[in-house]
Amino acid sequence: MRADAARNRARLLEAAEKVFAAKGVSVPIDEIAAAAGVGVGTLYRHFPTKEALFEAVVVSRLESFVHAATDAATSDEPGRVFFDFLYRFARQAALKRDLFDALLVAGIDIKSQCADLVGELEGGIEHLLERARDAGDVRADVTVKDVIGLVMGTCNAASQANLDEAACDRMIGVVCDGLRADG
Amino acid sequence: MRADAARNRARLLEAAEKVFAAKGVSVPIDEIAAAAGVGVGTLYRHFPTKEALFEAVVVSRLESFVHAATDAATSDEPGRVFFDFLYRFARQAALKRDLFDALLVAGIDIKSQCADLVGELEGGIEHLLERARDAGDVRADVTVKDVIGLVMGTCNAASQANLDEAACDRMIGVVCDGLRADG
């Protein structure tokens, strides 16, 4: 791939992330192209479909989470590491508001690549969860999906309600305390 | 109001609730009319705008919550009543998936009536929360908005992820335990 093509692709992803976040998934694709400083044609050369562009944005987000989970996998303080991960996860999700919502809500099905990554991410978190549970730091009855749902849901709610960072931390704190408790 | 008009209005609300929930707010309005078994014109006679229809659906939902909060306001077991309310709230929200998300996400501003009801509902929950807090059953640092965000967010997440009722209860359980804890 030529250097300028690569640069355009990067610009498009960045612009798409911003614009999707700011205006929702239903934003006209021309607006994204404009924000990236390229023509629609160029956008379509890199992403065959609006949906494909959206997926690519989500994928890039997921990837960073997967890396974080992998990095945290081999600590010797499983509990601390697990909860730290949740906080970091939450903060990220809170920052990039509307994107995950959009992903979950807007009726755009997650496809191929995305599904794989989601699986990987779940796997990574499950690993962290199990180690924390084995160490007695997390109650026994919750599943990965519960954990992800709790954190993501809370973040979404916080961002949708325009709550500040303090509120978001407080809410995640509640969730973490709930996870620690003996049920 | 004539009998048939009332029947059609009810059908429309019901259909809209279902269809919005199943396919998101961006569903074509004709589909709702078809689901209700009436022509588009009839829909527009009852609701002057797609947005108005959506609002009406949300309002009817909110109203039932407000009633529940009011009913629970005068118990002598504030803690139990508060958490019971949250469970009921959650179960309702989980059943009617995607609607509240949509409300919060889809860029449709809440208007007039809706805003009032939301305010009322917040007031009602705040009352329950304060009584439970005064009774020492809930930690001191959380606000109504936190509570609502936690419950709603969790429910949304659960429904989006197609989790079953058990998972949803488990998640709400985590949240409630977190709220009980001393922070």
Add this chain to the structure above:
Amino acid sequence: MRADAARNRARLLEAAEKVFAAKGVSVPIDEIAAAAGVGVGTLYRHFPTKEALFEAVVVSRLESFVHAATDAATSDEPGRVFFDFLYRFARQAALKRDLFDALLVAGIDIKSQCADLVGELEGGIEHLLERARDAGDVRADVTVKDVIGLVMGTCNAASQANLDEAACDRMIGVVCDGLRADG
């Protein structure tokens, strides 16, 4: 026809005249029914079509002009009578602004009854014109259609431009002077 039916018909005609004049021919028919204080159903019982209602309105207007022309037919001052008629005609037309415009412009073809009345009116004016011409008070080269066009066109223009009565009189004065002149 029952008394109340007749009253409804009259009310509808009156309302239609006002509403058409105020808002143009493209006004929704419900608005006319509402202005007349009856339901649309009643309107349709009296006039099978929006166009038919419009035609009826125009007919009633034309009839009054025809009567005026007939009344003026037998004067012994043909010139004065002719120009007086034009002034009266103009004033009427100017008052009921938008109706004739609408009639002429809006693509609604004149039908049956209307056409007959227009013919009658033209006949009446032609009679006045001929007598005035024979008396040497009007130049020889103009036709009835010219006269009607000049007066109606001027009135329409005046009303469209929101000119006041003085301006309208001035303009008709110009036209009349032009008609008097020897060409």
Add this chain to the structure above:
Amino acid sequence: MRADAARNRARLLEAAEKVFAAKGVSVPIDEIAAAAGVGVGTLYRHFPTKEALFEAVVVSRLESFVHAATDAATSDEPGRVFFDFLYRFARQAALKRDLFDALLVAGIDIKSQCADLVGELEGGIEHLLERARDAGDVRADVTVKDVIGLVMGTCNAASQANLDEAACDRMIGVVCDGLRADG
């Protein structure tokens, strides 16, 4: 601007002029697009609104009138030039039937550019009128608005009644004679 875009814009203007003239302002916009041999989308790329398209058509017409008025401004035979202008004006207006009516009648407000041009045109004609009046060739009591109303109204009437060119000339002749007369 790209060559094809310019060509399409021109085609659209031309088609719009014809179609508006033939069928009135209420003609569906798809019909204009079809007449121009382009898709609706193209029409909307060039003119953001039906009204904007209409305005553009009117503007192009007005411009030619303004130029004519400017060209005639510095003659040394003010009377002849003034009446010549009116004849030319009339002939143009008569050719493009229904457009100006539509403009004046159909409830489409003249906006920005249009208003400016109308002002310019009025100014131009006023200049001609004053010079002709000063030369003693036109009666003293008429205003520009009167003159414009008389000519435009007459032309509209002529075209609406499907009168031929001779009749139109005759009618304008009457108006001009009326303007010359001493009132």
Add this chain to the structure above:
DNA sequence: CATGAATGAGGCTTCATTCAT
């Protein structure tokens, strides 16, 4: 290869007319 003009299906809404009450 980049651009942005062109396309047209499809969305929301209006309104003349019909029909149940």
Add this chain to the structure above:
DNA sequence: TATGAATGAAGCCTCATTCAT
């Protein structure tokens, strides 16, 4: 019979996608 609710074709406009430049 009067009413006004129901109907649905048709209008205006948007926007994902294709294609000429």
